[in-house]
Amino acid sequence: MTRREGPSGRVLVDRSEGFGERLLGALLDRAHEMPPQLIAPLVAEEVSRIGGRDVSILLQDYEQLTLAPLPGQGLLTGKPERIDGSPAGKAFLRATVVEEPLTDSVRMFLPLLDGSDEVGVLALTLDTVDDDDRRLLRRLAGLVADMLVTKNSYTDQFFRARRREQMSMAAEIQWSLLPPLTMITPQVTTAGILEPAYDVAGDSFDYALNDDVLHVAVIDAMGHGLNAAVLATVAIGAYRHARRADVGLAELYGFMDTAIDTQFGPDHFVTAQMMRLDVRSGHLQWVNAGHPAPLLIRDHRVVRALEGPGTLPVGFGGDQPQISEQALQHGDRILLFTDGLIEEHETGGEQFGEKRLIDFINNAGHSDEGAQEMVRGLSHALVRARGGTTSDDATLFLIEWRGGTADHLTALDA
Secondary structure (H helix, E strand, O other), X not given: OEXXXXXXXOEEEEOOOOHHHHHHXXXXXXXXXXXXXXXXXXXXXXXXXXXXXXXXXXXXXXXXXXXXXXXXXXXXXXXXXEOOOOXXXXXXXXXXXXXXXXXXXXXXXXXXXXXXXXXXXXXXXXOOOOHHHHHHHHHHHHHHHHHHHHHXXXXXXXXXXXXXXXXXXXXXXXXXXXXXXXXXXXXEEEEEEEEOOOOOOOEEXXXXXXXXXXXXXXXXXXXXXXXXXXXXXXXXXXXXXXXXXXXXXXXXXXXXXXXHHHHHOOOOOEEEEEEEEEOOXXXXXXXXXXXXXXXXXXXXXXXXXXXXXXXXXXXXXXXXXXXXXXXXXXXXXXXXXXXHHHHOOOOOOOOOHHHHHHHHHHXXXXXXXXXXXXXXXXXXXXXXXXXXXXXXXXXXXXXXXXXOOOHHHHOOOO
């Protein structure tokens, strides 16, 4: 933006449209009424205006193993790319731009970030790349991500691209309940994963960042299949209803407990872990209603399990919830998990157990490994250790606290 002084002494601002604004503005203007199936061709067309070609939009599959190409006119399609060991996977996991030099060009992989939720990767080829290209393409990728998330609300096209195998009805319900799998802010990061992705039933999680308080719930509804999914749906609905009324943990537990007991009776219950984290101070509170104790991870090693007085699972009716507290240090991570993770075993074998889980965490930690990368890698490593199968739902949810404020993000350059 250029400023100059006018004849009367007033400061005049140059509002003429530059190349970058024209490109992004044209994409935004045309996308408003564009049907979902035409978004991909529109993106390919706009990329061609800066000399880009061989455009691919790669979406994460539900197992978080591959990045699947979105079909569409003008897009380069082919086999899904493995997340592990590929430039596209690196861009996705690290939320960073990756450039792959070719013989006479550069292949670029840009993370598609909707806020802090990673939708997938935009891949394209340019003859040469300079800083102006990088800046424009980062903003283009952000706009494309926003468009995909918006259009996803009223199409099955993106869902079909992400699905690599048949999904059970119970899993369909659970995936429709979930918030974004990752959230990244300067103060706190969250990341979650569900196994088995295409047949999960009773496990679920939810979170919300309201001002300076992060609210988290991880649940495991009793039973299997559709019955468990219905029970989980009511539990998450009750949790959100109470959370949005801005009540404390004790009242929140009581509301969920009453809702499950009233709707299903005493023969149905949900184990749950509910937390509140002050993202400024690091003060953590939680109620453990029948779950394994969460693990406190510091400097990439498990310090201890966050044991505390237990509370009856949600739905038994009338228990007084016991609230535990912990002061976190900057960089601490909290790992929540359901019992299916540690109770899983191969036929005739021993349960996986909490000790082996802790050993995996301690052996897998890396200083540059982000929360999403850790959760995904840990979950897949545990599945491999269990022989590649999961007979019960198994959920991991990680919180990383860094503290401070996000006020600097509101400052604009003059």
